Amino acid sequence: MKLYLRIFILLVITIFIVGCNHKKLDIEKPNIEENNDFKEENKEPADSIEDKIRAMSLEEKIGQLMIIGFDGTDVNEEIRNFIEELKVGGFILFSRNIVDENQTLRLLNKTKEENSNNDIPLFLSIDEEGGRVSRLSKSFVKLPEAMKIGDINDKDISYNFGKILGKRVGSLGFNINFAPVLDINSNSQNPVIGDRAFGTTIDQVVNNGLEVLLGMRDMGIIPAVKHFPGHGDTDTDSHIKLPKVNKTMDELKLFELVPFIEAISKDVDIVMVAHILYPNIDKNYPATMSPKLIQSVLREDLGYDGVVISDDMTMGAIVENYTLEEAVLSFLKSGGDIALICHGKDNPEKVFERIKEAVKIGDLKEKDIDDKVYRILKLKGKYDLEDKIINTIDLETLNKDTKELINHINR
Structure with a gap:
């Protein structure tokens, strides 16, 4: 009897120990799963922009490096070729392309429709400063020039x-x-x-220029500040000839560069570089082609990592001194991202082929092109750009708002 009792007690103890072990296992298992969940949550998300770039052909990448001007007031074969063959990143319109607001709306809508087979939306750009640089039709109430805004020097107005x-x-x-x-x-x-x-002073330009930048950006428009590193002390028109400014880097940092430094602090998205020679900084190349001014100063010294665009590469300052293709290549190799090519229907293809050749012979690394395209696609994504059709324009309300601002200015 005692033997049976001992056996019974041993069986009870064994069952109890095994049961405890099972409990222990049941407790530990969820902890392991939680740790796995934690690891999953803390993995860095895949970079969709890099994935998109990996899927792009070299030709598609090169196209993103250009914003193009064209002739005409309606979509034509020229525009179709730029979109279908060159896969251009965007277009710029001038007064030559604009008749009135309804025609402009149709032109931009049709251009977007032509790009519908491409995954990447277009940059659609214009020079609309107010004053004498206004490309929109005369049906828009004329805005005053920037100098008048600066003279008032009221941040709300700006x-x-x-x-x-x-x-x-x-x-x-x-x-x-x-x-x-x-x-x-x-x-x-x-x-x-x-x-x-x-204005003629740092304070006027900073106080008012930055407010204008913020106002545009709050309306969903990408501002492009210009003309880095400063076109204010020139006595030559870069549309015709190459200006020269004999200032040192220290002088630029104390004056011309200040508004750009302030704009960078406000996360400006695009900086346009000027065609100006600064022989005390780079005696060989104007700013648009200068690695010292774009890469060393703008990118490294000032810490700017946004999109860099050239001024129009078909201006006299460039084409009177360099071939267009070599100038654009120099701009890209110097740290620039988008070449603005405003004139000449054959010029975009010439530039496209020269960039392609440079990659083929190793003069320009495809990795560098990828970095530029990354910045461009990141910017297009930041503003949620899409080739969306706009059906109507409320010009009456726009002009009413403009008149109210002008009345406020003239008080």
């Missing part, structure tokens, strides 16, 4: 000025405005800037 600029270009379907001008007009003989600047 911000609303920027909002109106953004509203009017956005209402037609544009998504980039090449404004505001951040040049300080310090040279009374300046033939190209003048009243396009907000």
